[in-house]
Amino acid sequence: MLEAKELDAVCLNILKEQNNFGSNKNEITFITKTHVETLALSDKFNIAQSIAKQSQHL
Numbered sequence: 659m660l661e662a663k664e665l666d667a668v669c670l671n672i673l674k675e676q677n678n679f680g681s682n683k684n685e686i687t688f689i690t691k692t693h694v695e696t697l698a699l700s701d702k703f704n705i706a707q708s709i710a711k712q713s714q715h716l
Contacts, residue, residue, distance in 0.1 A: 660691055666716045669709060688712045 660668065670687040677683040677699060684705045686697040690712075697708045 660689070666690065667713065690716060 660666070667688060667690045670689060672685040672687060673679070674685065677685055683699055683701055684697075685699040686705055686709065688695045688697060688709060695712060697705055697712075700708070
């Protein structure tokens with residue numbers, strides 16, 4: 659998928675009961691061509707910071 663869409667990475671938002679639509683929390687799987695990292699359930703601000711850190715390594 660990354661190659662077909664010419665992307666460096668994607669974020670998969672994992673929805674569960676504790677972080678459904680409208681929730682202030684998220685759990686993200688950050689996927690690159692060489693790595694998959696799970697960003698644990700946290701508030702959206704911390705998740706955004708984690709995504710920014712992961713993006714620096716691309």
